[in-house]
Amino acid sequence: MEAITFGVLTISDTCYQAPAKDKSGPKLVRLIGETFQNAEVIASIVPDEQELIQRELRKWIAREDLRVILTTGGTGFAPRDVTPEATKPLLEKECPQLALVIALGSLQKTKFAALSRGVCGIAGNTLILNFPGSEKAVTECFEAVSELLPHAVHLIGDEVALVRKIHAEVQGTPTQSASTVIARTAHVCPHKTGAGSDSDRNSPFPMLPVQEVLSIIFDTVKRTSDLEKLLWQQTSPVNIPPFRASIKDGYAMKSTGFSGTKRVVGYIAAGSAPNPSPLAEDECFKINTGAPLPLEADCVVQVEDTKLLQRDKHGQESLVDILVEPQAGLDVRAIGHDLSTQDRIFPFPDASPVVVKSLLASVGKRSSVRRPKVAIVSTGSELLAPHDQPVAGKIYDSNTTMLEELLLYFGFDCIQTTVLSDSFDETKLALVNLFETVDFVICSGGVSMGDKDFVKPVLEHLQFKLHCGRVNMKPGKPMTFASREQKYFFGLPGNPVSAFVTFHLFALPAIRWAAGWDRSKCTLPVLQVKLLNELPLDGRPEYVRASVVSKNGELQARIVGDQISSRLQSIVGADVLLHLPGRTSERTSARAGEVFSASVLRYDFISKYE
Numbered sequence: 356m357e358a359i360t361f362g363v364l365t366i367s368d369t370c371y372q373a374p375a376k377d378k379s380g381p382k383l384v385r386l387i388g389e390t391f392q393n394a395e396v397i398a399s400i401v402p403d404e405q406e407l408i409q410r411e412l413r414k415w416i417a418r419e420d421l422r423v424i425l426t427t428g429g430t431g432f433a434p435r436d437v438t439p440e441a442t443k444p445l446l447e448k449e450c451p452q453l454a455l456v457i458a459l460g461s462l463q464k465t466k467f468a469a470l471s472r473g474v475c476g477i478a479g480n481t482l483i484l485n486f487p488g489s490e491k492a493v494t495e496c497f498e499a500v501s502e503l504l505p506h507a508v509h510l511i512g513d514e515v516a517l518v519r520k521i522h523a524e525v526q527g528t529p530t531q532s533a534s535t536v537i538a539r540t541a542h543v544c545p546h547k548t549g550a551g552s553d554s555d556r557n558s559p560f561p562m563l564p565v566q567e568v569l570s571i572i573f574d575t576v577k578r579t580s581d582l583e584k585l586l587w588q589q590t591s592p593v594n595i596p597p598f599r600a601s602i603k604d605g606y607a608m609k610s611t612g613f614s615g616t617k618r619v620v621g622y623i624a625a626g627s628a629p630n631p632s633p634l635a636e637d638e639c640f641k642i643n644t645g646a647p648l649p650l651e652a653d654c655v656v657q658v659e660d661t662k663l664l665q666r667d668k669h670g671q672e673s674l675v676d677i678l679v680e681p682q683a684g685l686d687v688r689a690i691g692h693d694l695s696t697q698d699r700i701f702p703f704p705d706a707s708p709v710v711v712k713s714l715l716a717s718v719g720k721r722s723s724v725r726r727p728k729v730a731i732v733s734t735g736s737e738l739l740a741p742h743d744q745p746v747a748g749k750i751y752d753s754n755t756t757m758l759e760e761l762l763l764y765f766g767f768d769c770i771q772t773t774v775l776s777d778s779f780d781e782t783k784l785a786l787v788n789l790f791e792t793v794d795f796v797i798c799s800g801g802v803s804m805g806d807k808d809f810v811k812p813v814l815e816h817l818q819f820k821l822h823c824g825r826v827n828m829k830p831g832k833p834m835t836f837a838s839r840e841q842k843y844f845f846g847l848p849g850n851p852v853s854a855f856v857t858f859h860l861f862a863l864p865a866i867r868w869a870a871g872w873d874r875s876k877c878t879l880p881v882l883q884v885k886l887l888n889e890l891p892l893d894g895r896p897e898y899v900r901a902s903v904v905s906k907n908g909e910l911q912a913r914i915v916g917d918q919i920s921s922r923l924q925s926i927v928g929a930d931v932l933l934h935l936p937g938r939t940s941e942r943t944s945a946r947a948g949e950v951f952s953a954s955v956l957r958y959d960f961i962s963k964y965e
């Protein structure tokens with residue numbers, strides 16, 4: 356038999372919890388190895404959960420080299436036995452006669468074989484056979500079908516030459532029997548993240564450079580609005596000011612009159628309607644800053660340039676001395692001086708939410724720009740909410756708060772926060788629900804290599820495209836970016852500082868891009884700063900938290916303590932992420948005095964002036 360891969364899938368709640376209890380899976384691996392030359396075997400264990408069984412089967416069916424899957428367990432009558440139910444929907448063709456051969460083989464040994472409901476069939480170019488769960492049963496079932504397997508595989512693959520060869524063997528032509536030689540390798544890979552071969556214990560995701568990941572993100576994320584175009588197109592529906600407004604607290608009058616004594620004929624406060632009364636040259640109105648000039652006045656003399664001469668019996672000013680000559684237009688803001696009807700509201704693009712919202716407010720508009728909807732998800736069965744009592748083995752959840760605050764800091768809303776335990780089903784359900792309303796999910800945790808790191812499998816299950824599963828950076832290596840149509844998922848690593856760094860470097864630019872920002876503005880601003888400490892370089896390019904001191908105008912960076920990615924304290928006083936290159940044989944450390952690029956994390960980024 357030519358080199359093919361067998362998949363042995365143990366389906367059992369018990370074995371999933373305690374893989375050492377699995378006897379039938381390893382037995383099948385041995386039997387395959389003893390029977391078929393050149394056979395590779397991969398093995399896995401899943402609980403009696405229909406979806407998890409199907410997910411594993413689908414993954415294996417999709418592999419070109421994997422031609423036979425033998426499942427063991429979950430074929431009986433117990434309520435949790437669902438292997439046939441999980442297998443059947445995946446089959447394109449059922450093979451009831453194979454199931455019959457298996458049943459007959461086992462029935463010769465025991466009547467109890469009648470209590471197995473296993474099915475057999477073909478999915479793609481893969482043959483799937485359900486065997487019962489005991490070591491004895493799998494041995495009997497395997498013996499019943501093993502000599503049929505090579506031929507079945509060749510027929511499924513339409514491999515004509517090999518089919519002829521087997522036919523010749525069956526008819527007695529002397530060729531080497533396909534079923535009597537020893538397997539080349541028998542590799543067992545019980546974890547969930549690898550692709551199934553020998554290298555399976557490594558992540559199947561290539562480690563991409565930071566810049567490549569950013570390009571992928573910009574190429575993938577669609578803009579929810581073209582903010583710049585939208586802003587550029589907007590013209591003002593109103594004049595600012597909409598009336599001739601006083602620039603000072605003082606007296607409004609006619610500039611054709613002279614300085615000297617004038618009668619105060621009224622008071623005009625901000626908010627009053629423009630006063631249409633006739634105004635003589637020796638009269639004036641007392642007026643406040645921002646109030647509309649009386650229709651017949653054309654200038655304002657500030658209160659400092661006047662002297663009060665008299666009050667009437669009610670205590671109101673009645674006579675003032677104007678000490679300077681009135682000048683036409685003095686301290687008057689003309690209609691539309693700041694912004695005229697039909698002027699562009701935004702003379703050039705500026706996506707800052709402060710700018711956008713306040714300028715629109717100034718012309719009586721609300722922002723109609725659609726902003727991306729973002730939800731924050733934290734995964735981890737160990738997580739306690741801030742108000743919870745401490746519990747052994749648990750830790751307080753900091754990522755939810757941190758990521759929500761970061762969104763708010765950068766002017767985006769967080770629609771929802773959700774905390775999930777490390778469960779495939781819970782994660783799947785949460786993502787399905789969230790993506791009904793949000794555009795982005797920023798998740799933390801569960802993206803690395805642990806058997807409870809379910810985020811990537813759930814994304815695959817939900818048919819998201821995984822654009823990136825690892826980045827060549829420290830911290831943040833397992834950063835994951837996935838999309839399905841116009842829904843985007845960031846799987847930030849669970850270590851709090853890794854989540855912090857990857858939010859700034861990847862999630863924020865993506866959200867800004869979606870919100871319509873200019874591409875060059877989506878990433879954090881980068882400055883050149885001088886490093887004060889000597890630092891060993893890591894194998895991966897590193898983003899080191901540093902505080903910035905301005906010394907005689909020169910920006911200098913001080914590292915903020917231990918840089919381990921679990922130590923959230925390293926964000927205290929962190930003004931920048933200093934970009935350190937990966938170590939090479941020529942360069943093993945960053946020396947004090949060297950200048951490096953640094954991404955600015957916060958507006959108040961200079962901690963100290965010296």
Ligand SMILES: Nc1nc2c(c(=O)[nH]1)N[C@H]1C(S)=C(S)[C@@H](COP(=O)(O)OP(=O)(O)OC[C@H]3O[C@@H](n4cnc5c(N)ncnc54)[C@H](O)[C@@H]3O)O[C@H]1N2
Pocket residue numbers: 733734735737738750751752753754755799800801802803804805808830831832833847848849850851853920921
């Ligand atoms: N075999 C390997 N193991 C790990 C690798 C690797 O390449 N191979 N990568 C390591 C790196 S680098 C990182 S970073 C972490 C990322 O792990 P996950 O994203 O899978 O996150 P978890 O395992 O769920 O948690 C990691 C760590 O962070 C704590 N955590 C998680 N969520 C929160 C939260 N909301 N608030 C506070 N702390 C949180 C969690 O308790 C763990 O201590 O994987 C390495 N492993």
Ligand code: MOO
Pocket residue numbers: 828829830831832833848850853920921
């Ligand atoms: O990359 Mo991890 O993010 O080193 O801690």
Ligand SMILES: [Mg+2]
Pocket residue numbers: 800801802803804805808
């Ligand atoms: Mg993990």
